[in-house]
Amino acid sequence: MERNRDSETVDTTPRQILSFMLDGDSFGVEISGIQEVLEYRDVTRVPRTPDYMLGVLNLRGRVIPVVDLRRLFGMQIAPVSVETCIVIIDVELDGKRTPLGVLADRVNEVVELDPALISPPPRLGARIKSSFIDGLARHEDDFIILLRLALIFSRDELETVLHESAVDERRASADAEEVSV
Template sequence: MTQKKTTDDKVDKIEKIQILSFVLDQERFGVEISNIQEVLEYRSVTPVPRTPTYMLGVINLRGQVVPVIDLRSYFNMQLAAPTVNSCIIIVDVKIEGEETSIGLLADSVQEVVELNVDDISPPPKIGSRIRSEFIYGMVKHDEYFIILLRVSRIFSQEDLTDIQDVTVNVNNLATDESEL
């Protein structure tokens, strides 16, 4: 938080947040840094049978099974194969009160941006290709707009249950195989 002096020498507090900006289908999105565990270079994802189409599969992150979601697919955008610039953003979400890591596939990660909360505009009523409940605002940064995503609302409860079931099933399978 920074401070600025007003004309009558009172100190007003300017609330700031940091976001990680990333690209999906040539649009810029942002997620608050506080929701992000880490950013990985794209790596091979192990497909899991009978999962929703938006779920690419799972990765092993230091012994932890992490499901990876293709945000393009989830947001009904045109699909594209991962490139050298693609990244997996590991975010923490609560599923039934428990913190769970989920990987979000992005076309590329741009930068960490510090924003004044006052500069954030409300989400647009029209014009966005994704549902407005996922968005908590938009902000102009340099010459482009960043759509700010609300990580806690991207996935429905049903989606989160599916994601958790896949993670548990893969973990159980790995445990069963290690006991052989």
């Protein structure tokens, strides 16, 4: 930590970011919020959920909701490729950390970024929601758009997605009990 000339504390600790691609653009999230990266696998669609929610997957007995950021961000939908993966992240809801899967075209790498190379998010006007952008980081000859995934979804959207996946998890548990009987 250093102090700038206005006596404010400035964090000079490098930030570790997992960078991934969506529609040709680089995005990144803090590595501390990532559980793991999975090869793409089919997900079970959950009725009456938003179109950006692909469905749920079973990860070691836990039902994890999976969202498609391309759909959420209004990008062109792309077919699944050999590089497509699901990044399992932790989001916080009511003080509880909850896993959520995010579809990515491909994962690039973990990069260490100097905070001095991170610019604040651009002002996009009142009509475009950009509160989920943490900043823009210059890396090599490109930019990485840093995301605050917990802020991408409204509280209601996140609760809906997590509620539907919890209902699906209870159904899966009940089905498993019936099979074992």
